[in-house]
Amino acid sequence: xxxxxxxxxxxxxxxxxxxxxxxxxxxxxxxxxxxxxxxxxxxxxxxxxxxxxxxxxxxxxxxxxxxxxxxxxxxxxxxxxxxxxxxxxxxxxxxxxxxxxxxxxxxxxxxxxxxxxxxxxxxxxxxxxxxxxxxxxxxxxxxxxxxxxxxxxxxxxxxxxxxxxxxxxxxxxxxxxxxxxxxxxxxxxxxxxxxxxxxxxxxxxxxxxxxxxxxxxxxxxxxxxxxxxxxxxxxxxxxxxxxxxxxxxxxxxxxxxxxxxxxxxxxxxxxxxxxxxxxxxxxxxxxxxxxxxxxxxxxxxxxxxxxxxxxxxxxxxxxxxxxxxxxxxxxxxxxxxxxxxxxxxxxxxxxxxxxxxxxxxxxxxxxxxxxxxxxxxxxxxxxxxxxxxxxxxxxxxxxxxxxxxxxxxxxxxxxxxxxxxxxxxxxxxxxxxxxxxxxxxxxxxxxxxxxxxxxxxxxxxxxxxxxxxxxxxxxxxxxxxxxxxxxxxx
Amino acid sequence: xxxxxxxxxxxxxxxxxxxxxxxxxxxxxxxxxxxxxxxxxxxxxxxxxxxxxxxxxxxxxxxxxxxxxxxxxxxxxxxxxxxxxxxxxxxxxxxxxxxxxxxxxxxxxxxxxxxxxxxxxxxxxxxxxxxxxxxxxxxxxxxxxxxxxxxxxxxxxxxxxxxxxxxxxxxxxxxxxxxxxxxxxxxxxxxxxxxxxxxxxxxxxxxxxxxxxxxxxxxxxxxxxxxxxxxxxxxxxxxxxxxxxxxxxxxxxxxxxxxxxxxxxxxxxxxxxxxxxxxxxxxxxxxxxxxxxxxxxxxxxxxxxxxxxxxxxxxxxxxxxxxxxxxxxxxxxxxxxxxxxxxxxxxxxxxxxxxxxxxxxxxxxxxxxxxxxxxxxxxxxxxxxxxxxxxxxxxxxxxxxxxxxxxxxxxxxxxxxxxxxxxxxxxxxxxxxxxxxxxxxxxxxxxxxxxxxxxxxxxxxxxxxxxxxxxxxxxxxxxxxxxxxxxxxx
Numbered sequence: 001x002x003x004x005x006x007x008x009x010x011x012x013x014x015x016x017x018x019x020x021x022x023x024x025x026x027x028x029x030x031x032x033x034x035x036x037x038x039x040x041x042x043x044x045x046x047x048x049x050x051x052x053x054x055x056x057x058x059x060x061x062x063x064x065x066x067x068x069x070x071x072x073x074x075x076x077x078x079x080x081x082x083x084x085x086x087x088x089x090x091x092x093x094x095x096x097x098x099x100x101x102x103x104x105x106x107x108x109x110x111x112x113x114x115x116x117x118x119x120x121x122x123x124x125x126x127x128x129x130x131x132x133x134x135x136x137x138x139x140x141x142x143x144x145x146x147x148x149x150x151x152x153x154x155x156x157x158x159x160x161x162x163x164x165x166x167x168x169x170x171x172x173x174x175x176x177x178x179x180x181x182x183x184x185x186x187x188x189x190x191x192x193x194x195x196x197x198x199x200x201x202x203x204x205x206x207x208x209x210x211x212x213x214x215x216x217x218x219x220x221x222x223x224x225x226x227x228x229x230x231x232x233x234x235x236x237x238x239x240x241x242x243x244x245x246x247x248x249x250x251x252x253x254x255x256x257x258x259x260x261x262x263x264x265x266x267x268x269x270x271x272x273x274x275x276x277x278x279x280x281x282x283x284x285x286x287x288x289x290x291x292x293x294x295x296x297x298x299x300x301x302x303x304x305x306x307x308x309x310x311x312x313x314x315x316x317x318x319x320x321x322x323x324x325x326x327x328x329x330x331x332x333x334x335x336x337x338x339x340x341x342x343x344x345x346x347x348x349x350x351x352x353x354x355x356x357x358x359x360x361x362x363x364x365x366x367x368x369x370x371x372x373x374x375x376x377x378x379x380x381x382x383x384x385x386x387x388x389x390x391x392x393x394x395x396x397x398x399x400x401x402x403x404x405x406x407x408x409x410x411x412x413x414x415x416x417x418x419x420x421x422x423x424x425x426x427x428x429x430x431x432x433x434x435x436x437x438x439x440x441x442x443x444x445x446x447x448x449x450x451x452x453x454x455x456x457x458x459x460x461x462x463x464x465x466x467x468x469x470x471x472x473x474x475x476x477x478x479x480x481x482x483x484x485x486x487x488x489x490x
Numbered sequence: 491x492x493x494x495x496x497x498x499x500x501x502x503x504x505x506x507x508x509x510x511x512x513x514x515x516x517x518x519x520x521x522x523x524x525x526x527x528x529x530x531x532x533x534x535x536x537x538x539x540x541x542x543x544x545x546x547x548x549x550x551x552x553x554x555x556x557x558x559x560x561x562x563x564x565x566x567x568x569x570x571x572x573x574x575x576x577x578x579x580x581x582x583x584x585x586x587x588x589x590x591x592x593x594x595x596x597x598x599x600x601x602x603x604x605x606x607x608x609x610x611x612x613x614x615x616x617x618x619x620x621x622x623x624x625x626x627x628x629x630x631x632x633x634x635x636x637x638x639x640x641x642x643x644x645x646x647x648x649x650x651x652x653x654x655x656x657x658x659x660x661x662x663x664x665x666x667x668x669x670x671x672x673x674x675x676x677x678x679x680x681x682x683x684x685x686x687x688x689x690x691x692x693x694x695x696x697x698x699x700x701x702x703x704x705x706x707x708x709x710x711x712x713x714x715x716x717x718x719x720x721x722x723x724x725x726x727x728x729x730x731x732x733x734x735x736x737x738x739x740x741x742x743x744x745x746x747x748x749x750x751x752x753x754x755x756x757x758x759x760x761x762x763x764x765x766x767x768x769x770x771x772x773x774x775x776x777x778x779x780x781x782x783x784x785x786x787x788x789x790x791x792x793x794x795x796x797x798x799x800x801x802x803x804x805x806x807x808x809x810x811x812x813x814x815x816x817x818x819x820x821x822x823x824x825x826x827x828x829x830x831x832x833x834x835x836x837x838x839x840x841x842x843x844x845x846x847x848x849x850x851x852x853x854x855x856x857x858x859x860x861x862x863x864x865x866x867x868x869x870x871x872x873x874x875x876x877x878x879x880x881x882x883x884x885x886x887x888x889x890x891x892x893x894x895x896x897x898x899x900x901x902x903x904x905x906x907x908x909x910x911x912x913x914x915x916x917x918x919x920x921x922x923x924x925x926x927x928x929x930x931x932x933x934x935x936x937x938x939x940x941x942x943x944x945x946x947x948x949x950x951x952x953x954x955x956x957x958x959x960x961x962x963x964x965x966x967x968x969x970x971x972x973x974x975x976x977x978x979x980x
Contacts, residue, residue, distance in 0.1 A: 029620065030564075031607065034557035036620055039635060042554045064532045067524035068609075068640055068656050069580070072587070074520075076594045087587055090559070091597050092609065094581040095644040097562070104566040107581050107606055116597055117521065119558075119582065119609070130519065130526055139831055145529060150558055150640065154585040166558050341629060 004353060007287050012231040013159075019281060020160045023290045023354050026277075033158040033165030040354060041277065043298040045168065048276060049148065051200055051295075052170065055192050061144040061172060066126050068150075069117035074125040078250040081124065084217020088154035090119040090165075119152040124218060124243070124269055127173045128251040135175060135265055137256045142185070143175040161278035162235075162490050169273035172240075175265045177255060179244070182266035183221075186242040189270040190223035193238035201276065202293040202406040203227045203283045204413055205237055206436070206485060208461030213448050216269075220244040226460045226485070228413045229282040232434030234460045234487035237279050240270035278490070284378075284405050290355025291378055293405055294398040301327060301334040301394065302356045304347045306363035313340075316362055323360075323372075323390070330391055332398065352377060357401050358394060378404050419483065423474045426486070430455050436487050440480035442473035451475055457486045494843060497777050502721040503649075509771060510650045513780045513844050516767075523648040523655030530844060531767065533788040535658065538766060539638065541690050541785075542660065545682050551634040551662060556616050558640075559607035564615040568740040571614065574707020578644035580609040580655075609642040614708060614733070614759055617663045618741040625665060625755055627746045632675070633665040651768035652725075652980055659763035665755045667745060669734070672756035673711075676732040679760040680713035683728035691766065692783040692896040693717045693773045694903055695727055696926070696975060698951030703938050706759075710734040716950045716975070718903045719772040722924035724950045724977035727769050730760035768980070774868075774895050780845025781868055783895055784888040791817060791824040791884065792846045794837045796853035803830075806852055813850075813862075813880070820881055822888065842867060847891050848884060868894050909973065913964045916976070920945055926977050930970035932963035941965055947976045 004022050006014040020026050025041030028034075037045065053063070069092060075082045096111030120126065127145075134140060148170045158164050172189060176182040190207055197205045205225040215222040219241035226234050245264040248254070254262045284291040294300050303320050307313040320336055327334045335356075337347050344361065351359055361373040372390055375382040378401050385393050416435025420426040429437055441447060441459065451474075452458050466482035473480050494512050496504040510516050515531030518524075527535065543553070559582060565572045586601030610616065617635075624630060638660045648654050662679060666672040680697055687695045695715040705712040709731035716724050735754040738744070744752045774781040784790050793810050797803040810826055817824045825846075827837050834851065841849055851863040862880055865872040868891050875883050906925025910916040919927055931937060931949065941964075942948050956972035963970050 027623075029557045030561060030616065031557045031559045034559060036557065037555040039552035039554045043552065045555075046553060062529040062533065063536060064529045065527040065535075065658065067519045067521045067526065068642065069521045069524060071520060072595060072597075075587075082595060088585065089587060090582045090607070091584040091587065092580045093583045093597065095578065097565070097577055097579060097581065097608070105562060105572060107562075107583065117580070118587070126520065130517075133517075152558065168555065 004349075005287060005289065008230065008285075015287070016278075016282060017160065019285055019289060025281070025290075026160045028160065031165075033155055035160050035164050035166075037168075037274070040298060044280070044292070044296055045274060045277060047296045047298070048196075048200070049170075052196055052272065053148075055196060056146050056170075056172065059144075059188065059192060061146045061174075064145050064147055065149070066123050066130065066147055068120055070120050070123070070126045072116045072118055074129060075118065077125065078218050078246055080246075081218035081250075088156075089121050090152045090154060092117040092119065120149070121151055121153045122269075122271075123147065123149070123151075123171055124173065124247050125251070128247040128253055128267070131173075131175055131265070132251055132253045135253055135255050138177045138258055141175055141177040141255060141265070142181065144172075144185075145174065146170055146172040159278075161274055161281070164274075167274045169271050171269060171271040174268045175248075175253070176268070177257065177263070177266070179266050182244075182268050183242050186221065186223055186240045186268040186270065189268070190225060190238065190240040193240070193270070193272055194225050196272075197225055197227065197237055197276075197279075198406065200293065200295050201237075201280050201283070202295075202402060202409060203237070203279060204406065204410040206461060206463070208463045208485070210239075211445075211448055211459045211462060211484070213445055214458065216241045218243060218246050219269075220246070224461055226436075226487075226489075227279055227283060227409075228416060228436055228487070229279070229490070230412065231282075232416050232488070234436065234489040235275075235279050235282065236460070236489065237276060238270070238272040241268060243267035243269060283409050285355070288349075288380070289353030291405060292355035292357060294357045294402050297333070297355065297357050299333040299335045299356060300398060301332055301358045301360055302347075302351045303334060303336045303360045303362070304344055304351075305336075305338060306344045306361055308364075312364050312367075313338075316364075316367055319367060320362065326391055327394075330395065332391075332394055358397050360390075376401055378408075420474060421471075426457075426474050427455055430457055430488065434488055436460070436485050438483040439474045439486055440471035440482075441484050442476050442478035442480055444476075447473060447475045451486070456488050458489060460485050460487045460489060494839075495777060495779065498720065498775075505777070506768075506772060507650065509775055509779060515771070515780075516650045518650070521655075523645055525650050525654050525656075527658075527764070530788060534770070534782070534786055535764060535767060537786045537788070538686075538690070539660075542686055542762065543638075545686060546636050546660075546662065549634075549678065549682060551636045551664075553637065554635050555637055555639070556613050556620065558610055560610050560613070560616045562606045562608055564619060565608065567615065568708050568736055570736075571708035571740075578646075579611055580642045580644060582607040582609065610639070611641055611643045612759075612761075613637065613639070613641075613661055614663065614737050615741070618737040618743055618757070621663075621665055621755070622741055622743045625743055625745050628667045628748055631665055631667040631745060631755070632671060634662075634675075635664065636660055636662040649768075651764055651771070654764075657764045659761050661759060661761040664758045665738075665743070666758070667747060667753070667756070669756050672734075672758050673732050676711065676713055676730045676758040676760065679758070680715060680728070680730040683730065683760070683762060684715050686762075687715055687717065687727055687766075687769075688896065690783065690785045691727075691770050691773070692785075692892060692899060693727070693769060694896065694900040696951055696953070698953045698975070700729075701935075701938055701949045701952060701974070703935055704948065706731045708733060708736050709759075710736070714951055716926075716977075716979075717769055717773060718899075718906060718926055718977070719769070719980070720902065721772075722906055722978070724926065724979040725765075725769050725772065726950070726979065727766060728760070728762040731758060733757035733759060773899050775845070778839075778870070779843030781895060782845035782847060784847045784892050787823070787845065787847050789823040789825045789846060790888060791822055791848045791850060792837075792841045793824060793826045793850045793852070794834055794841070795826075795828060796834045796851055798854075802854050802857075803828075806854075806857055809857060810852065816881055817884075820885065822884055848887050850880075866891055868898075910964060911961075916947075916964050917945055920947055920978065924978055926950070926975050928973040929964045929976055930961035930972075931974050932966050932968035932970055934966075937963060937965050941976070945978075947978050950975050950977045950979060
């Protein structure tokens with residue numbers, strides 16, 4: 001089969017785009033910046049949703065649904081929030097179309113809204129406006145609500161999954177009676193995200209907080225998880241914000257505490273999005289295509305029959321159908337690719353491209369020997385396995401592939417994690433083999449901005465429990481107590 | 491406890507609204523016509539989604555996601571579709587806000603879109619525009635795709651769940667190589683909806699097709715399920731459309747058939763929405779509140795401890811916690827209402843209002859006797875059950891309540907299903923005890939419209955296999971071969 005992907009080493013960004021399209025994950029739509037998530041891609045997202053939703057419920061959260069539209073005036077209520085969010089947004093100004101005299105349809109000028117509506121870029125404002133009626137007393141707290149929704153941010157440069165005008169996400173919005181409890185919630189949820197990334201996506205992540213520059217608009221602290229992609233750029237995979245009383249004050253949400261005194265409510269918000277699909281793709285895939293972790297693969301095993309005659313096909317199909325029943329019993333998801341229109345070689349390449357963790361092939365010889373050819377996607381290794389050992393082999397592989405792709409990603413990250421003591425070294429790393437760079441920083445916004453201007457690298461995170469170590473800022477030479485983590489990022 | 495609901499008999503529509511609000515299902519938001527679905531209501535919707543999604547997958551469908559926005563010009567492409575849909579829509583005209591000189595923010599006039607975007611009222615157009623690139627040959631068919639999404643229709647008069655500007659739904663969009671196959675798909679899906687309504691919602695439904703007047707804009711046949719609410723009005727619960735080649739022609743979607751000839755693709759679309767929440771509420775509830783079918787209740791059992799002292803509470807809690815483990819083992823979902831801030835009477839009323847199928851109470855006497863007080867929500871009957879019989883009793887009740895509320899709804903429908911042979915009788919029924927009316931109709935649009943004008947009743951459906959019976963149209967006296975079903979409707 002002809003090569004379908006651009007080589008990763010040749011043009012990483014083209015490789016990524018080819019992969020998303022060719023593996024049937026997503027494509028651009030007729031609407032600028034909005035993507036279509038295709039069935040194969042969507043089924044991975046559904047698996048992510050199911051696992052995350054279970055984790056949220058396990059930690060006491062419930063789901064709800066808030067409006068898609070937000071009145072324009074709501075954005076002005078939280079001063080820093082409006083700066084960060086309300087600018088590049090889709091704005092609804094009219095509510096009716098009419099037949100045009102020139103043919104076709106046109107906006108009816110008589111149907112202008114009194115106040116424009118913003119398609120939500122995030123829902124803090126409309127949710128906190130709602131919480132005002134839900135929260136009266138400390139007995140109503142904590143309020144632990146999550147929403148699965150679509151949001152829109154009018155991005156100028158978009159890339160499938162990584163940055164799109166419309167994307168799918170979940171946004172948790174919690175309300176608490178104390179600062180301490182809200183801080184604990186924000187930390188708990190970043191840890192939930194980290195577990196999900198590591199145990200399911202198979203991606204090692206660093207946990208920390210954002211510098212003021214990179215913080216969420218309206219937050220007093222932003223916790224984040226950051227992963228390293230195969231091109232040495234960092235990808236922010238999830239954030240959790242401690243919002244203090246900012247939104248409670250903006251929307252006048254108070255509660256009566258146990259002493260019967262009024263206080264403003266403390267808040268958090270946290271979210272992950274279809275961007276995780278981008279992380280999943282970039283963290284593990286190779287020049288043959290996608291490499292999916294068994295825990296999130298739409299199906300874990302594909303079975304390809306090899307035959308010349310219809311008779312052979314019939315015989316083999318009987319055995320494959322028996323196997324399918326055994327797979328079902330063992331909770332291994334599978335697809336029997338019995339298309340007669342394609343040859344085995346084509347099928348092998350297609351399922352490699354789509355990242356199916358294990359491929360099983362069976363030809364007339366395997367049939368006679370009562371064996372199967374088993375190929376794992378992560379290492380591309382093949383072996384012949386006897387029928388009686390097949391299930392235990394597959395159970396082993398599901399676990400081993402999941403661990404192996406995590407280990408590979410962790411090894412890669414380790415090989416691309418540096419400490420830089422001078423600005424020269426710092427720039428040199430970024431120009432040659434970029435990755436995470438631990439470096440001293442004087443703690444000022446100005447220095448961070450200068451470094452960004454000159455190198456495009458930003459502070460990805462401030463470690464949660466940094467190793468204390470006296471040092472000098474790589475840029476200004478001013479004293480610093482610990483290193484922070486820089487990288488170029490998506 | 492004071493009465494929280496308006497009596498159903500006194501003001502049905504107020505009763506409904508009270509119930510939605512007081513049972514914590516949903517509320518109006520700050521955005522006109524858009525609702526907030528509260529956690530308790532949303533958890534019922536989640537259960538509906540899970541069951542339906544399973545049924546769709548069982549019948550070979552996969553999920554995908556298409557853009558929220560649709561370019562205005564797309565609506566003009568299918569002539570009858572634009573008439574039915576593109577008028578009362580949210581229109582996005584701008585993509586940026588800016589700081590206003592007067593303070594606050596305003597729409598940036600420089601950020602006007604070249605072509606306005608419509609917030610999807612339904613997705614046929616954007617999906618068929620996408621399918622053009624997905625379908626080349628008969629091998630790509632059938633394409634069986636579903637989407638879970640939010641849609642917006644700018645309704646003037648809105649009612650929680652029943653008619654809201656934004657609502658949640660699923661929309662299936664399938665593509666087929668033959669008319670026959672598309673027709674079978676449309677019928678298959680209306681039957682899936684009917685099974686769901688009857689087996690899960692506990693609502694008996696009639697299955698049939700719509701008259702031309704009531705048909706979906708762009709469809710050649712609309713299948714529907716209709717249920718009767720307790721006020722004698724019909725509620726359309728789901729529709730499935732045979733779209734023929736209309737959208738394929740509008741968006742130029744052709745395939746090469748087995749004879750290597752180009753043909754237009756055949757289509758269906760089908761959907762149910764959060765409107766089903768309205769149906770669920772109105773079909774079963776009473777003046778004490780919601781009555782939920784056990785298969786869709788957020789929790790099936792609530793346990794209320796009755797105690798005076800902390801000691802009693804501790805003792806009882808130990809026994810309740812043991813019970814909780816047994817419930818878990820038997821897959822019965824539950825809530826232990828151990829709030830100390832509320833009295834048992836308050837809790838009883840609250841869980842009745844929220845429709846929990848079974849309430850279990852335990853006081854010191856029950857503790858000593860090793861018994862439980864079990865109350866079922868549908869009949870409000872109470873009985874004392876020994877501990878050893880409890881689980882089997884609950885298993886029985888889950889099944890029995892599910893069946894009983896269906897039976898009650900079916901009995902009600904039967905008592906409100908009439909045949910009318912004269913227009914006088916017809917009007918009389920509508921004015922006294924409305925319901926479904928089987929009547930002869932001459933098959934013309936004009937007659938249907940006149941009857942609607944004069945009585946507000948419409949043809950809810952034409953039965954799929956009507957009993958052939960020569961008769962005369964109740965309005966014009968012209969000959970008719972079978973009766974159709976009229977009702978006033980939501």
